[in-house]
Amino acid sequence: MSQLYDDAFTGRSCLLGSDAQQVADQLRNFGDTRQVLGQWSFAPAMNHLGVPPRYLDTASHQVNSLASRYELYEQVGFVSPALMFSAPGPSMSAYVVAGLGNEQQQDAFFGQFLETLCWSCFAMTEPARGSDAGAMQTTATRVDGGYLISGQKMFIGNGIVAETGVLFARTAPGQLGINAFLFSPQNPAITRQRLALTGLEGTNLAHMQFNDMFIPTADVLGLHLKPTQRFARSAMATFDALRPCVGALALGVARRALHEWQACVTPDPAQRQQLSRLKRRWHTAYHEALTLCQQADKQQAPAKSPGMVKTTSVMIAEEIVSQLIHAFPADQGPLPTGLWQAFRDVKAFEYTEGTRQIHRLGQSFSPRLASQECR
Ligand SMILES: Cc1cc2nc3c(=O)[nH]c(=O)nc-3n(C[C@H](O)[C@H](O)[C@H](O)COP(=O)(O)OP(=O)(O)OC[C@H]3O[C@@H](n4cnc5c(N)ncnc54)[C@H](O)[C@@H]3O)c2cc1C
Incomplete structure (x- = not known):
């Protein structure tokens, strides 16, 4: 299984462009969002999930299915999740405007993103x-x-x-x-x-x-639309689509932590076993969420709620990062910056797109009803 984890990424080119890490580092140093991301070659293709095809510039937006977005978000998490949170594009508003907007509103809103880099x-x-x-x-x-x-x-x-x-x-x-x-x-x-x-x-x-x-x-x-078709419907469409992607960001952060740890430490047999266990759990979570996205792309009913898929991914990512920090040998010197970053960043995903308590409550009671009332 550890082999599977490694196979999934070796030799795969980074979809985000060769300048992504440099842009992410500038952003971390509190560079000006618009100026820094304006230089990023991949910026025009970010955050277009849910945009109706007629408003997509097909030359720059090749990543349109939920499954391919999921894979992309995992890579963003590996490089730096701040890239996603700060990127231009219609982002979370896309589903709401696509679902609730009339033709003029959609033309006006989505048209802005076709003209220039625009933040929402x-x-x-x-x-x-x-x-x-x-x-x-x-x-x-x-x-x-x-x-x-x-x-x-x-x-x-x-x-x-x-x-x-x-x-x-x-x-x-x-x-x-x-x-x-x-x-x-x-x-x-x-x-x-x-x-x-x-x-x-x-x-x-x-x-x-x-x-x-x-x-x-x-x-x-x-x-x-009828009032019953407005708030709950638009909000849930947004969250259902983005929740697995938030899980992907978290797993990307965890994969980066694994990468940073292994770059510094030569594991002893016990640590090798621990790494193998962590990678197995990582791969299971990644595969489960990717399968859910593929089902959604085919309009099939998902095997698990998007909220619980996000919850599982985030919990596994938190655990991987925490275990790696604790397993870092004391005589190895200070913790690498990348591990510290992962430790801080991974905490944010609990709060984006709904917390684990809320998703568990939604799962325990009437799933659809509960998730319409809370997020
Ligand atoms: C990086 C980041 C980006 C964000 N971006 C946006 C954005 O662009 N737009 C936006 O609108 N929001 C955004 N948010 C806010 C996010 O949606 C909220 O943080 C989230 O909905 C949780 O709300 P809260 O922070 O008020 O926590 P609370 O709702 O106060 O929850 C605090 C704790 O109480 C628990 N809890 C709450 N209610 C119950 C209950 N009924 N039963 C049991 N336990 C409960 C929760 O599980 C949690 O552990 C962002 C948050 C983050 C971290």
């Missing part, structure tokens, strides 16, 4: 209301010609640099009172603050305060 954000989480997204409190108050948005969003990826995005806010009480809006994160009625992070250095996550920001009615998504 997905503003859902609020301070103290993350897993329980249905309890969000940001309000959209009806006024002449549109809505006034008031409230706060938290941990918003690319919230500092994005030109466009999707925002969720409440037009009425209850689950069905949440709507999605197209918005410009650079609007002067938003106060944005970059959050300090431990791990994922170079990723920009923002706190956003909305001070009666006006959004015209034309930018409300899904008005042609």
Whole structure:
């Protein structure tokens, strides 16, 4: 099985381009997101999962199936997951706009990404209301010609640099009172603050305060749909597609940790056995998630929920990194930088696309019902 793990990657070229590691290192040193990623040869192809084919520039977007995206994300995790969190592209907003947007909204939103490198954000989480997204409190108050948005969003990826995005806010009480809006994160009625992070250095996550920001009615998504088809459907489509990919990022970080460890240590027989066990677990998780993505690409019912696949991958990745840190020989000198980075980075995946408790709860009760209420 250890052989399988090694076979999976030896001789395989890095899809991300030969400049990916250099770009990732610059990003880690807190380089300017737009300037650093603007130089990356692969940047135009990132974060296009869920984009309708008519808006894809076929020359640069060859990686369109979920399974090929999964493999790509694993490679991103190996190089640096901050590349994914900071990259341009429609990203998480793509599924929402593709699922809820009318033709004009889709043309306007996706058209921006065809013209130039463009960053987007997905503003859902609020301070103290993350897993329980249905309890969000940001309000959209009806006024002449549109809505006034008031409230706060938290941990918003690319919230500092994005030109466009999707925002969720409440037009009425209850689950069905949440709507999605197209918005410009650079609007002067938003106060944005970059959050300090431990791990994922170079990723920009923002706190956003909305001070009666006006959004015209034309930018409300899904008005042609029933309320039951708006928030839950668009949010779940996004999360179901991205959860296995978050697991892939975590496994990529774990593979990098294995790589860094083996570059420094000549294992004794006991350590060789431990490595072999860790690689076996890594490979099982990778294969399980890849199979789920292949099933989704063929429109088949998945054998396991995407949330639980993500949970399993993240837990195995955390365990691999932790065991490697503890197994690093004390007389070998300080821990290599790459292992420290993996130790810090791997913690983030528990919180992206829903925590393990929430996925377990969703699995234990009525899976579909529970996952629509929480993420
Ligand atoms: C790197 C990164 C990027 C992110 N990017 C974005 C983004 O672009 N847009 C966005 O909107 N959000 C983003 N997030 C936020 C992310 O979606 C939230 O962190 C996540 O939903 C969890 O919410 P929370 O942090 O408020 O934790 P909480 O929901 O407060 O959870 C804290 C703990 O309580 C547990 N818990 C919560 N509810 C229950 C329950 N009912 N039963 C049992 N246990 C429970 C959880 O499992 C967890 O262990 C990002 C987060 C990270 C780390």
